[in-house]
Amino acid sequence: MPTTRKWYKAFWLLAIVCLLTGCWDREELEDKAYVIGLGLDRSQHEGKIIVTMLLANPEVGSMQGGGGSTEKPREIISFNANDFIAAKGTANAIISRKISYDLLKIIVVSEDFAKEKDFIATISDVLKDKEIRLNSYLAVSKEKAKAYFKKNHPKMETRPHKYFQYMVQHGVDNGLIPDSTLFRFFTAYERGTDLFLAMNTSAEVGKNPNVKGEDEYLAGQVAATGELDDTQFIGAAVFKKGVMIGKLTGQETRTVNILDDTTNIKDVLIDIPDPFSDEKKQFAARIMKTEDNKVKMNLKGLKPKIFITVPVKIEIMSNPSMVDYTKKKNQQILKKHIAKHIKKVNDDLFKKSQTQLKGVPFPLAIYARKYFGTIPEYKKFDWNKSFLNADIKVNSDIEIVDFGKTTKKH
């Protein structure tokens, strides 16, 4: 039938047209240059920023056999721009392919830029971009982001996306850095009642780092020697209403992470002063948090009272003073001591947040909401002000699940 033949013809024509059109959004994936890390710095020029792009070379490390490539695994460019969206165009003056933020893993901001007021205006552009995802991470570097990327030379993970993926993932698992996705940044910013913690990183090791407790470091303070990359991820930068106001050490960050039910920390290894050796020695323990905290508040009266109970499971990993843990008495001592230690750490943290930071570094305020019937009442209460003179008590509900492999005294 001629009509059907006509339809067939139309169909083939359509198929060919589909093949040949520019097809608007169609782009071959090898035509793009993938930005893994984005650095933001203040520029000397008024109203401008320095954008640093860390681009991954797909050819390196992806070829199985076939000789591989002699090219470098990455490329870094820095230049002045008004914002990092339009910078994609500018970058094409240097980079041969179309810049894409599809694989953006981390945005690194230098400390001095993060402390500026217009930082929030700059970073808000990520909400407008189609390619950037809100599960990218925000990090703050001690030095200029430009210098940070340049100095960062991972020895083993030469492919940058892999390096940042592993580095961040395990850092968050250990609790030493906060899970600082852009999503959390913006929700905290919108909420306005709690501080946001961004991971702290540095590729410069301080001149004379002093040895501290196993986790009381900031990035760039861990004294490590050997054949390694100087980049460190530890501790957190504190943001209040989108502006950086201070820093937390690795230990404080971990404490916050344990208190914060919205982050997903797995199990963390910590050192706790040993009660059987006059606290000179320390024993190692694995802390596991499987249940949510119990938060109770009494917000009436001038001094609001907040009670937090942290349920933790602890596995003792070492026994420096060679105590026999099989004895009930020793177990009791140990348990009590750990509870005391946790309480102390938390008390220190809240003291710092009430006096120094003037805000709580995790979304504690949302627990307060259920004590108010309506939003006007809650607003009247004014969490930000009330928190400062709140009376916060942290208790821990400890369950020691294991005393290590050997139970007997040696």
Place this chain on the structure above:
Amino acid sequence: MSQQSGKLGIREYVSIVILMVGTKPTGDLPTALYSMVQSAGWMIPLISAGIFFIPLFLLVKTMMLYQNQNLFSIIQKLFGKYIGSIVCFIIFIISSSIISIDTRTYTNIIRTFYFTTTPNLIIYSILMLVCAYGAKKGIQHIGSAAYLVVYYAVLSLIIALILSFQDSNIQGIFPFWGPGKLEILKGSSKSLYIFLDFFLFAMLIPNFQSTKDFLKGTWVAYICVCIQISAVVLVFISLFDTSLGGIAYPFHSEIRYISLGSYLPNVEIFFFVIWIMGAFIRFTAFLYINVQMFCHIFKIKDYEYLIPAIATLYLLIGSIPETPFDVGLVIKPIITNVVGPSFALISIILWLTAWLKGEFKHANNKEMV
């Protein structure tokens, strides 16, 4: 061999309803609810459903009086020829504008999130093309397609919600009463438009295998849908918390955010596919209902030939507003605020007229005889 041609079963009907009404919170509904009553946004669908229950119940009761007659013929019967026709025409105009706006909104979503450089017109015309093709096939086939899709749609919605749960905090729904109980009530009465589709489904009654299916299906779907909408809004509130007010399309922001572990970090396309499938079904059914209305008003028998023309008309109307903001912020609120209460009012007046005319008594007498 009887072909069961054109008859809608209860399963197909319920799946159409779930895809038409239940997918509403994947658009801009949660944002609208949140900006109205903040943390109590999840309550609105439930309360609105409660309020809308009365007119819907009366409507269904009135519809049950006349077996196998659609909404418009009953309106014309009860209100008289002239007033009835005017009312029908107004309903048609309103639902036409809703379909134009909604299709435009969906086109905007597709464009902003997935196809940034593709012209709006291309996306829009493909949407309307598929819908027109589907509507041409008739309601039974739309229902069958809906039934094949609905399980996956609901399942993927649930998966999306579960995946986002680990990052959300249920405390976000507090303070429980949001801005105050009165505000919630006010918001609920403004949000009656969520359920207006149920009003329109009364157009489909002649297409049912039995009117009982319509009765049963409506209530089953009504309960499912209001729970579904409420649950979705609840999850969005606890996930986004206060930033929900600033996110135009939370569902799409959410599926871009969630991930299945670090090896499969971005899974939005999977959800997008099923979402867009639901959208196709939704607008196909909507288009079909609108064409039925048009045919009824202008007494046209062959609806099939009308569908492409009416689809094109909606496409053109939908293309008029220049920016997404015009659609979402200016035009939509006007229509949505009017539609819900007016449809509820029509249902109640319908019932009243039937009652005053003594139709219920007639029905009883008939049964007695």
Place this chain on the structure above:
Amino acid sequence: MKKRLFKTFFNELNKTPPYNEKSNELEIQLKEQDISTHYEQSLTTFKSIFSYPQNTDIKVREFTIRSLNRRAFIIFISTMVDHKSIQDSIVEKLIENQVPSGNIADIISYPMERTAANIGEITDYICGGVTALFIDGDSQCYIFETTKVRGRGIEKTDNEIIVKGAKESFNERVADNIGLLRKKIKNENLIVESKVISKRSRNDVFLVYEKDLVNDKLLQKIKERLDSIDSDKILDLSILEQHLEERPRSLFPTILYTERPDRAASYIEEGHIILLMSNSPSCLIMPATFWSLIHSPEDHYLRTPYGNFIRILRFAALFVAVFTSSLYIAITNYHVGMIPPDLLMAIAGTRERVPLPSIIEILMMEMAFELIREAGLRVPSPIGPTIGIVGALILGQAAVQANIISPIVIIVIALSGLSSFIISDISMNFAIRLARFLFIFAAGFLGIYGATAFFMASLFYLVSLKSFGIPYFAPMTPHSISSKDLIVRHVPFKERFRPGYLKPKDLVRQRKG
């Protein structure tokens, strides 16, 4: 209205060319007459009808029946009869019988005897391999069904191979085929109805169904459809299939074609209708739904968990076969963010040196795969295996090394190609392979949105497809009572109902308890 205008317009343009048909009115008239009692006249009539002796395998043997002392002749087609039985039980008996007896039935020992008088009827019989005996003075002719056609024996199935279950398959002899079915359903209600469908070559079709199950309206419908065929010849069941289908141009089949008698029998038991045809080693099952085209008999032969595993595997394969290539196109060209970073880097790295856009790459390889497949089917069997090796070697390894194709494409194509083999129904298999190309175009046009839009359109099309009035996705939607044997199946004793959409006379297959 518009449609009609178009039609008339095109009909004007495209008339069937006029040709002069040679009139065969005389022959038709002749065939309507009865045979004459005159021996000579009958002899000449039939000799002229069968163009004897020009037609070499027509045999006419004249003799005298001694006991009756009357002239007689037999006529048969030598290539279609059993010579020995003609010789032993007809000719010999007639010639040698001495006892005077008027009754032919008493003389001849050949069992199947019938009489006929109409010339046309007798001609038909002779064409079917029957021996006709004409006796001088008789107004009737005696018919002996001496048919013996040559063909294959019953062999193993070639195309629908299963591991567990019956292995025999239909062959070209329809009597064998019916026998195979009778062997499985020993019930007097199993009806084998024959029907002649083409005018010239007079091919006959056998409708097989169970009288007390089948829905009469459905049966009527199929018979009407068969009667409405107006064709000179339909040589094979597969051609008949195309005549019968409601939408012969549709991509998707609506009749199930199988060569397995066990499968046919199980469908008869459910109230379906089977068509058999002489010379076709298969049968048609009507009506067929999407599910019956996807299922395989082995699903039921295997134990429930294994059968369901195969089922789920097959459904997964169905999706893989249709969507992998298009998904690859859509994701690599439009939605790059979807790919895990490592994989993205790997693809980008290998694609850097490939000179073709990925859609061309995919199409090229799809074509290559289809070529290997078709070539592998056609080559004589001794060199068959080499084709596979050469094809795989050339297209896989060499193409990658020459930087024409990126390795990931090979994986994608291999996966979708392999999956397409899992759908055992030939028509469905083709439908899926062709649909794949359409999806590739759709995905190339507008990414995942294009592909989904196309998928929705095809879903609307599929649900509106009907096989003899049965919706394609019945009984899933529209819903009807069935034993729910759709995606997963129950244990056999839970499958209590025959499919309700067929409206069988007896719905319940198995009572509760």
